[in-house]
Amino acid sequence: MSKLTDVSKRLLIGRAMRSDRLSETLLPKRIALPVFASDPLSSVAYAPGEVLMVLSIAGFSAYRYGPWITLAVVVLMFAVVASYRQNVRAYPSGGGDYEVATTNLGPRAGRAVAGALLVDYVLTVAVSVAAGVENLGSAVPFVSENKVTVAMAVIALLTLMNLRGVRESGTVFAIPTYVFVAGVLLTIGWGAFRWFVLGDDMTAPSAGYEVRAEAGSLAGFALVFLLLRSFSSGCAALTGVGAISNGVPAFRRPKSRNAATTLALMGGLAATMFCGIIALALATDVKMSENPATDILIDGRPAGPDYHQDPVIAQVSAAVFGDGSAPFLLLAGATALILFLAANTAYNGFPVLGSILAQDRYLPRQLHTRGDRLAFSNGIVLLAVAAAVLVYVYDADSTRLIQLYIVGVFVAFTFSQTGMVRHWNRLLAGERDAAARRRMIRSRAINAFGAFFTGLVLVVVLVTKFAHGAYVALIGMGLFYLMMTAIRRHYDRVSDELAMPAEPGGDLLARPSKVHSIVLVSKIHRPTLRALAYARLARSDVLEALSVNVDPEETRALREEWSRYGMDIPLKTLDSPYREVTRPVVEYVKSLRRADPRAVVSVYIPEYVVGHWYEQLLHNQSALRLKGRLLFTPGVMVTSVPYQLESSERARLRARRRAEWSAPGAVRRGPVGPGDGNGNGREP
DSSP: OHHHHHHHHHHHHOSOOOGGGGGGGOBOHHHHHHHHHHHHHHGGGTHHHHHHHHHGGGOGGGGGGHHHHHHHHHHHHHHHHHHHHHHHHHOTTSOHHHHHHHHHHOHHHHHHHHHHHHHHHHHHHHHHHHHHHHHHHTTOHHHHHTHHHHHHHHHHHHHHHHHTOHHHHHHHHHHHHHHHHHHHHHHHHHHHIIIIIIOOOOOOTTTTOEEOOSSOSOOTHHHHHHHHHHHHHHGGGGTTTTHHHHOGGGBOSSHHHHHHHHHHHHHHHHHHHHHHHHHHHHHTTOOOOSSHHHHEEETTEEOOTTOOOOOHHHHHHHHHHOTTOHHHHHHHHHHHHHHHHHHHHHHHHHHHHHHHHHHTTSSOGGGGSOOTTSSOHHHHHHHHHHHHHHHHHTTTOHHHHTTTSSHHHHHHHHHHHHHHHHHHHHHHHHOOOHHHHHHHHHHHHHHHHHHHHHHHHHHHHHHHHGGGTHHHHHHHHHHHHHHHHHHHHHHHHHHHHHSOOSSSOGGGTOOOSOEEEEEEOSSOSHHHHHHHHHHHHTOOSEEEEEEEESSHHHHHHHHHHHHHTTOOSOEEEEEOTTOOSHHHHHHHHHHHHHHOTTOEEEEEEEEEEOSSHHHHTTSSHHHHHHHHHHTTSTTEEEEEEEEEOHHHHHHHHHHHHHHHOOOTTSSOOSOOOOBOSSSOBOOO
């Protein structure tokens, strides 16, 4: 079974990598862009639709506000990108928003940011996969009919790819990302050429439909609230921007410069594609609605529950290239892939952040260790499980999931940029060089503008989205905050208890007054004799054998056999009228401790060692329960004395053969020459 497991593991995730090969997993900019920026780049597949769907509440006439909302989103995007370029230069260690907030605003702010980022990463996977399934469902009916199952399968596939390592998964994901970007830019370019040069009349599949206004004609505060809600939905285009600041250590040198360049490329591409898709959607009369079954009217009648509302990008592509054409199908496939792969941004951000938080003792230490492929495997699996739960609970519905989205993004943005302002203030206080001060003042102004703008957007998002599901994200952030606080307190408490005293000596080095050794005996056999012989070697002050009288006949037989063999160690029996074994032994040990608190009680437990897991179920259960109880008794040492049965010897031989066997891909094929002294062979 172990051999089969090893084979399947190597086939799925590849052979294990040595720790000294970590540098080989670092990413060049051409790979880092699709790895860390696939989320904001892919947001053009659903963010324009979210803008139009909210505006449709006031009817199709409200679409005229679309360009202004788009402009506001783009201005915000450039502000955030410019701000984060300062972040990656000042904090290249990979802590990102968490490190900035912790260093400049304190640990509480750091935990708040970390909780927001963790929630946002989980939602990134859930929203991206759900949106990808919906886009693919526009071309493949089977996908739309089995959304949850397909979404779960996609999450499993993404998890597997990321377990293979960041660089390998990035290479695989790069091609679909670049195909998507090229496809969107081609759609925008060809659509603009047809519109401005050829003068073609391009119409979306939904152009002939009507949109029924849910709220009638809006004005005043109601209209402002609607526009703010539409703007907050469009801000989904900014998700994932902070992932690059968390992933700086994954870049090749010079890390900060490469990360800043990747941020600029990502911002320029995302803004261009977002503006182009919105412009083409308005030009081709795309109709969208939050409730298409009732609010989309076809020939004056509601579309009904069987109506499938295609995403904006699919409708624009159909208008530009023709529904069912080769470019349309290519872009539809690339869009579905990029949305699936957009989750890769979270797969690279969540495990790294989890590792940093584990190192700071805010999360379990297991999240800090790397797996066989030098990826943070535990964090990857944890992210996949959490995202799968969300997808299942919300039926892979991106419209419902996206209401939970964005809150965590702007919480992190606001705290981070506020922390950067304090960072520059602290540096300016001690800087005397005029040129350096000018650079710092310019950077502070950029971060101050980013803090103000993102803080304002955070308020807008909370006000407009709270009742639509944002409260769930806030609850998640609060739970993460409380969990991290509790974990840190636990680790701090354990560390304080384990710490060495200021002055060596005292009670820690004091010898016990005596050692009272007890060998547990149920019958006289080989394991018992081995335990007695081993206990003699300790030369204890008191050595006795102890048995529990559960069955009087068995106890009398044990005493007779003990005398017949002439055992020179006294045998003590404890009465157990309720046929318990564990409680009488524990009470007896505690009584010895009460009689002499400075004494140490050493308990020796004979155990069988068997070769199969199912055999283990038949033995040693009483010993296991007893050890569990004695571990919580101060001044008691528990020693297991193993006795290997024949089946365990066969298991040992099997284990040795497995150790000498190499799974496919575990070693290099062909002759291997002398080693280099580090276990590495060289080909002759």
